[in-house]
Amino acid sequence: MRRTHRARWVVADADTVIHQGHLVTEGGVIVSVGSGAGPKGTAVIDHGDAALLPAFVNAHTHLELSALKGRVTSDAGFAAWVRDLLVVRGGYSDEVLFEAAREAVQEAESAGTLVFGEISTLGITRPLFDEKEAQGVWFQELLGAPDSLAMPPAHKEAPWISLAAHAPHTTDPEAIRQMKALAANAGRPFSIHLDESEAEREFITTGQGGWADFLTERGIDFSGWPLPADDPVSYLLDLGVVDDQTLVVHLLQSGPPHFRRLAEAGATVACCVRSNLLLHGQAPDLSAMAEAGLAVALGTDSLASCESLSILDEMRAVAAHAPGLAASEIFRMATEHGAKALGLSERFGRLVPGASARCLKFYPEASGRFFSFEWLFDERLDVRIL
Ligand SMILES: [Zn+2]
Numbered sequence: 001m002r003r004t005h006r007a008r009w010v011v012a013d014a015d016t017v018i019h020q021g022h023l024v025t026e027g028g029v030i031v032s033v034g035s036g037a038g039p040k041g042t043a044v045i046d047h048g049d050a051a052l053l054p055a056f057v058n059a060h061t062h063l064e065l066s067a068l069k070g071r072v073t074s075d076a077g078f079a080a081w082v083r084d085l086l087v088v089r090g091g092y093s094d095e096v097l098f099e100a101a102r103e104a105v106q107e108a109e110s111a112g113t114l115v116f117g118e119i120s121t122l123g124i125t126r127p128l129f130d131e132k133e134a135q136g137v138w139f140q141e142l143l144g145a146p147d148s149l150a151m152p153p154a155h156k157e158a159p160w161i162s163l164a165a166h167a168p169h170t171t172d173p174e175a176i177r178q179m180k181a182l183a184a185n186a187g188r189p190f191s192i193h194l195d196e197s198e199a200e201r202e203f204i205t206t207g208q209g210g211w212a213d214f215l216t217e218r219g220i221d222f223s224g225w226p227l228p229a230d231d232p233v234s235y236l237l238d239l240g241v242v243d244d245q246t247l248v249v250h251l252l253q254s255g256p257p258h259f260r261r262l263a264e265a266g267a268t269v270a271c272c273v274r275s276n277l278l279l280h281g282q283a284p285d286l287s288a289m290a291e292a293g294l295a296v297a298l299g300t301d302s303l304a305s306c307e308s309l310s311i312l313d314e315m316r317a318v319a320a321h322a323p324g325l326a327a328s329e330i331f332r333m334a335t336e337h338g339a340k341a342l343g344l345s346e347r348f349g350r351l352v353p354g355a356s357a358r359c360l361k362f363y364p365e366a367s368g369r370f371f372s373f374e375w376l377f378d379e380r381l382d383v384r385i386l
Contacts, residue, residue: 001253002026004038006283007361008192008199009051009371013350014332017371021054025357031350035049050372051386054351055114056311057338058272060191060249063118063134067100069303078197078279079210104309105134107149111310112360112383116298117247117270119164119191126152129160135358137342139141139164139191142179144220145172151182164189168232169200169211173225173239180241188342189245191270194248195232195258197280204232232254233258242267249299252276252284257336259292259379268295268341271333273317275301283321286333290325296333297341311338312376312383319377327373359386 009019022038037364143166144170244266337347
């Protein structure tokens with residue numbers, strides 16, 4: 001049934017805010033967006049003084065670690081956190097991990113985050129996406145040197161499925177190349193953590209150090225890897241796996257020259273400010289990334305290193321740590337760039353014809369003629385699904 005939603009504000013995207021606008025939807029899809037009362041002859045829902053806006057996109061999370069919330073030690077450094085995480089995770093059944101993931105999706109959705117880039121190591125969260133309990137892209141993550149590489153089963157019937165390599169310092173370089181090729185051949189995004197920790201940087205630039213010991217402990221032979229390299233970003237670019245369908249995650253240790261090279265290659269980056277602050281005591285330089293022309297999306301990592309999977313919460317953290325960024329740019333990161341990162345620009349990220357009608361609304365406390373994206377940073381804001 002065709003419906004016309006009228007509202008005081010229709011926030012189509014970061015550059016397009018319509019005062020006294022409308023949104024026509026049918027069958028879960030947006031048919032048209034415009035100013036004024038909209039077409040005659042459709043059912044009308046008048047949302048009064050509300051603002052309508054696209055759903056928030058969590059471009060990087062690990063839903064299957066949701067059961068670990070508050071149970072992993074985070075004050076003894078990153079390597080200790082990873083070791084503790086593996087031990088704690090081993091104490092849960094797949095059923096418990098799955099149920100916690102399902103609850104985490106519902107909680108994030110209640111705060112307006114309706115699209116997820118899920119990185120699954122154990123493979124247990126796929127049914128959430130297959131059964132449409134979660135929207136977005138489900139990445140099967142692989143690391144080490146897997147014996148055989150292939151896209152996950154039945155991926156052709158499930159266009160929301162793809163592959164992710166864990167990181168340059170944990171995954172065989174040839175495996176990274178093959179995973180990227182498999183994802184590209186299927187027309188899917190490919191994701192990889194990049195330049196997150198000092199340990200990763202030490203290992204990639206020297207071939208030695210604490211991470212080398214950690215890999216050896218876990219039986220991963222890295223003697224044939226092209227190390228040492230200049231830095232993790234150069235290493236990944238040299239592997240030839242970075243293009244406009246590549247989503248790199250974190251870039252916590254990188255600077256403007258790397259941001260520019262990744263932007264030239266067309267990559268999108270997902271940043272997880274709250275997780276980075278907890279695990280590494282520092283935040284990525286989002287202002288410099290934006291200045292370098294890099295498309296920045298927002299993620300949270302898992303509940304094992306972040307208080308919530310809500311991108312609205314993440315936007316507020318970004319606003320606090322990058323005061324030079326315009327509120328509208330932070331909104332773009334949370335919507336349009338998130339959708340781009342997941343290869344879902346036609347369905348999510350903006351209120352445009354053809355996009356999903358599953359979008360959001362809130363009632364600004366302020367009145368007046370001018371919309372402010374800073375309203376989103378008010379902790380008391382109540383965002384609902386339209
Ligand atoms: Zn991650």
